[in-house]
Amino acid sequence: MIAPVARAEGLTKRFAKSGVLALDGVDLAVVPGQMTGLVGPDGAGKTTLIRMLAGLVEPDAGTIEVFGAPAAAADRAQIGYMPQRFGLYEDLTVIENLTLYAELRGLAASERAASFARLLDFTDLQRFQNRRAGQLSGGMKQKLGLACAMVREPRLLLLDEPGVGVDPVSRRELWAMVRTLAGDGVGVLWSTAYLDEAEKCDTVFLLNEGRMLHGGAPGDLLGRVKDRVVRVAVPSADRRQILERVLGHDAVMDGTVQGDALRLLLSTPAAILSPTDFGLPAIVVEPTEPRFEDAFIDMLGGGAKGGSPLARAYRRVPPNDAPAISAAGLTKVFGDFTAARDIGFSVPRGQIFGLLGPNGAGKSTTFKMLCGLLTPSAGTGSVAGFDLRNAKAEARQSLGYMAQKVSLYGDLSVQQNLDFFAGIYGLQGPARREATARVTEIFGLQRYLGVNSGTLPLGYKQRLALACAVMHEPPVLFLDEPTSGVDPIVRREFWSHINGLVEKGVTVLVTTHFMEEAEYCDRIALIYRAEQIATGTPDELKSQAGTPDGSMEDAFIALIEAADRGREAA
């Protein structure tokens, strides 16, 4: 066996402030020529572990070695490190950032031209050499960050969640870059919350609450869920309802929507499901390939069950034939740059509509125009029947909003956050007390009421943010990357609430980079280069992309590539 470039044994670290163990007896090895995945929910200790490898954090106990020396004394010129925020100087240009890191890592002057040319070519940043890093899009920053980490070929490459907040296209490109650029002798440690990435690694370490749950090839884990994952076709109109019903079954540990079928994780290979469990006359249960995520959820004890108490307590939104959200010809121009052009769709009451697209393609602009944060340059939009131009306040009153960065007031306590959001949505006196008490109960926030919301675990932040958005029981919900960076368990719970609310007649507009979440949508608009390039149900998009049986991610990428070809042809 080849000697690992980095090795850790029994690593323990406790941060004084919280008193919680960030790492608890962790072992790890990074082997050259391999992609090593570091997977785990937020707060699992991934970043602490990577910083230790970079020599930036000292362990309380245990040994950590890089190139056979203690990590703090290792030759840093041979370590490539890309922190979560990329470590770029925003007021320096692309080439200046590269030069800086080349000099700091002691890249020989004779190799510089070749190295730069190769990296700029791979990252497709050639054209933007003289643009300041601050003006690059998220995906481009990511690539530049990677280029800086690899400017002198390292022996150990440490990447801390390089895929967070990035669209599927950019993530695939990033993955391919690392695979290609990192030659045979490089050990790559790739930390991620995306389990599909983990699946592609040669070796995966699964970290949860500071403990290493598993270390080995991803396939090793799949053994435990062998023969336990099935696919059941259901009528697509009722799939969310059926999913909720079937999740109540003891034998079902987890379930997701996939096109016109449900994908279920059973508690044992022998578990039998009957049509009555689905409320259907007949079902066909087909076994399907287990995935890493199934194993992950299985190890952590299964997904959310028992339906959504939030939805049960929610009012029924009265039926209405008028669309709950509509957009016609929405266009936004900033100076000479068109951020969104002629976007149009309408969402009937009680449906989920997804806005997908690469970073910087215009989906956020569209989203912001519809919730009134940006005034359209042309076109109209309405929410719950209120025109965004002349009934802004009424439109705002009828929507609940939850943003990707979990927009809570971190220095205010949970109770104060709830009181504030109830207050600004016009709930007063007994109505306010009743509403805050209800969501406190539903989301299990009692023990956190006096705690600053900034110090909550991410999962609870997520719950609190949703609670704040729905206290006034709006007919329409706007969710902007609501589950970014959250582990699959919390994501399941979140979607169980959303699905339940939709059944009560709530209409949802959502943007996301998780393609499996796109499957929950009734309809999707794909936005690329400011244009709406495709609109339809998930299955329609898959057929349009020519990948009817593929994943949503395949369809997404195929459609975007088709749009690029169309542009080049034109």
Place this chain on the structure above:
Amino acid sequence: MSARWNRRRFGAMLVKETLQILRDPSTFLIAFVLPVVLIFLYGFGVNLDTARTRIALSVQDDGGAAQSLAGAFQHSRWFEVVTTGDLAAMQRDMVAGRVRGIVVIPADFSQHIARGSGGDIQVITDGSSPNTASFVGAYAQGVQSAWAAAYQFDRGRHVVPAIAIDQRFWFNPELASRFFLVPGAIAIVMTMIGTLLTALVIAREWERGTMEAIMATPISMSEFMATKVIPYFVLGLGSMTLCAMLAVFVFGVPFRGSPLALLAISSAFLVPALGQGLFISAATKNQFVASQIALLTAFLPGMMLSGFLFEISSMPRWIRTVTYLVPARYLIPPLQTVFVAGDDWSLFLPDMAAMLGFGLVFFALAVRATRRRIA
């Protein structure tokens, strides 16, 4: 980590730091706009030289002597008589702040003068502005005694005072307060750049996550700190030069010392200023906290306790002791001297030594606080 000083790493960081200074508008604002504003305000606005003070004059006597004295007040270069007549109205003016003093020449004034006995006048000042009030009192006495001497001389009664004082103000014969305010403003500006700006830029590296990426490279901490210090040192000297030029060429402040001395004094001061900035940022790692601490520990003491605005010798003993801990205290005397008096190395050297001493302490603290550790 390679402990050896590496010229390429050092050069690359220096280039990066310089580019950032050139491109960041807030650096420009603090390093060049604020100094100009400050110098202009101290040059024009903060003027401790008393101009003509507005007073009221109540003449209750028609006699020749009284009228003659009233005339002396009206023509004085120290006063501007804005109201005469009704005493009640004058009192109201004083309350409203329209006049800063009332001169009352009583009804029997001319009689007393004629008899050669007494002839007192009353001056009421507005004590709510004590500085102006004491000037009003002193100048009123001056006007009265000059008038008395002239009046008696005219009448052949030549009375000479026993002792006269021949006053000479070295270095600044016109007693223009901008001569000492403008050099003082330079001290403030260098404090701002050395401490506030330096504290901010390093805290910013922590906040934006670039510190993490830099620390993971082979750069040594001493290289890192040197590349922070040198550009801001140069910037501080540049800003000082701009201020000095403005002071000399726009505000006519004399420059009697040598540029070399000015450079040496300023450099000596920038050492503790930069050291303090480095220490603050290393200890706080947060721009907001760093800026507040820099304000409280560098700017305010530099303003209040350096002898720039207020006389240290007049302060209570405990606070006089505190002033010895303020590096700016050692900057103000040599700075004022090099501008208006000239080179006096016997004055400069001890002060420079004190500043460098503080610098050493701050740098030692900063090195201790800046460790290659995230947590």
Place this chain on the structure above:
Amino acid sequence: MNTAGFGRILAMIVKELWAVLRDPRARITLIAPPLLQLILFSAAATLEVKNITVGVYNRDGGAASAEFINQLAGSPDVQRLIPLHSAQDVSAAIDDQRVIAVVEFDEGFSRAVAARHTATVQAIFDGRRSNAAQIVSSYFERIAAATGAALRPAARPAGEVIITNWFNPNLDYLWFIMPSLVVTISSLSALSVTVQSVARERELGTFDQLMVSPLRLHEILIGKMTPPLLIGLFNGTLYLIVIPLIYGVPMTGAVGSFYFALIFCQLAIIGIGMFVSALSQTQQQGFLGMFLVTVPMTLLSGFASPVANMPWWLQIVAQANPQMHFMIISEGLFLKAMPFADVLANTWPLIVIAAVTLTAATLQFRSRVE
């Protein structure tokens, strides 16, 4: 305004207050600078010149110079006399700032006094510290007059100037500092809270959350302006109590008038702060912007030097400074029992400034929403 609107504003105000009071960093800005300034200013700020050291170069040695030196040594402001023995000594002592001034008696000094001539004392001052030198020179004048009177009682010129200091009989500098400090510190705390309020939401990403809520623009603004106003009023009240009780500076005017003017001054300041805040992208920019505003505002307030001493064009600029107007009112109310008519005369410019700055802030805020 309907009750829903009122409820929203109330929720906004409560949230803003908590935001200030719970954020430990914001608490620092509320407590530390006012406290430190109070201590520093009360202790260090003085325009009096005390504890001075004077050099004496006596080439006379007679009775008259001895009398002068005696009087000098007995002066409460003089701490120490340093005998000097040559002209070089004199210039060295001044150059090195060992002394602020030197008195020099020539050989014929006592003889001149005896001969009933006017004897002249040479006084040399360190002009680098021109303000202190000027004040010391007035001490010397007084000592010269006193010595002259002692040596030659008959030579008194006819008539005296009897000086009465109204409002502050002992010309205690603290009596001036404290009412001024009310103005600068209440302004500063209101400003630092305001400046952070919008910038912080933008940095934390909660700004969008506010904008998609049913809160109207004016409700957000009222919600954001109330806490700084309350904090400014709190500080003002604190100083109103502390100044008479601890520092013994009398409060002679009507407390109601004080609050009347304070509120408008705060509103004007808050308008400025809100404008800067809406202009800034980050808290850092907000802070630097505040710094850039505060320094000139304080220097042009009459605190550092009388506005009347400034050139005419700067006096016009100072009219736009809320602190300058409030400074007049504060000094007037503390020391001069200023009647309401005069308070009003100085408050209406504040009302105008407040109207202008608040409108500008609203416009800037509105344009930033886009």
